Amino acid sequence: MDRRRARTREALLSAGRTLFSVRDVDGVSVDEIVAQADVAKGSFYNHFADKDVFAREIVSAVRRQAEQAVDMANEGIEDPAEQFARALCMFVRFAIEHPESARVLWRLHSGATMADAPINRGLRAIVERGIRTQRFKHVDVESGLLLVMGIVVIALRHVLEERLATPASSVATRMAAGMLRALGIAPAQAEKIARAAVGDLLSHSGT
Numbered sequence: 001m002d003r004r005r006a007r008t009r010e011a012l013l014s015a016g017r018t019l020f021s022v023r024d025v026d027g028v029s030v031d032e033i034v035a036q037a038d039v040a041k042g043s044f045y046n047h048f049a050d051k052d053v054f055a056r057e058i059v060s061a062v063r064r065q066a067e068q069a070v071d072m073a074n075e076g077i078e079d080p081a082e083q084f085a086r087a088l089c090m091f092v093r094f095a096i097e098h099p100e101s102a103r104v105l106w107r108l109h110s111g112a113t114m115a116d117a118p119i120n121r122g123l124r125a126i127v128e129r130g131i132r133t134q135r136f137k138h139v140d141v142e143s144g145l146l147l148v149m150g151i152v153v154i155a156l157r158h159v160l161e162e163r164l165a166t167p168a169s170s171v172a173t174r175m176a177a178g179m180l181r182a183l184g185i186a187p188a189q190a191e192k193i194a195r196a197a198v199g200d201l202l203s204h205s206g207t
Contacts, residue, residue: 009047011037016058021103025055059108062101066094067122073201080130081185084148085176085197091152092172093202095159106157123148130183137184144183151179169202 015036019028030051034041048054070090074083095102127144130136136144155175159168173194180190 005046008037008039008043011039012044012047012054013058013061016054017062017100017104020055020058020107021100024107025051055108059104062104065098065101066091066105069094071122079193080126080133080135081180081183081190081193082197083126084183085180085193086201087148088152088155088176088179089172089197089201091156092159092168095156096168099160102156102160106153106160120145120149135185139183147182148179151175151182169198172202173198 012033015033016028019032019036028051030041030044033051033054034044037043044054048057070087073086073090077083077086091102094105124141124145127136127139127141127148131139131141131144139147155172158164158171164171173191176194176197177187177190180193181187185193
């Protein structure tokens with residue numbers, strides 16, 4: 001891809017992230033996207049078949065960005081409980097450091113809740129390992145996966161609120177501990193794991 005074409009594509013994607021962070025896909029027109037990107041309307045269709053394809057590419061890129069941060073935070077961590085606590089902390093941190101992208105993730109995350117969806121392969125593997133090793137109890141793969149995704153997404157959305165009554169680090173600690181308890185981790189251990197994850201990953205994020 002030549003430089004000019006690449007710049008046009010990135011301008012469109014950047015415009016889409018901005019617009020989709022405040023409105024759903026149906027509430028944004030192609031005309032608004034190209035106006036925000038400051039490119040000709042025909043340029044949009046040179047890069048994307050339609051608005052839905054465009055939106056899927058944006059949310060996939062944003063989710064990859066967040067998941068790469070989670071992967072880095074979990075490098076060398078083997079305990080599924082620690083992995084999920086640290087993942088929640090990184091999504092909270094993502095909301096603090098990249099609020100526009102986090103809002104896109106929140107608004108356009110529909111359709112990503114199926115246990116067998118390719119985009120959930122990594123999360124599913126952690127749930128399966130936790131159940132297989134009896135680290136997680138009283139859940140099956142689907143309910144465990146939905147539990148984790150639900151709590152993480154709500155934590156991310158809550159941190160995006162402009163006026164938080166409770167510091168984000170405290171929210172992350174409580175929600176991570178609650179998530180682990182729901183997965184069958186003993187309360188004292190869940191609290192210990194959650195506090196360690198927050199101390200390691202959120203202590204320097206202005207939270």
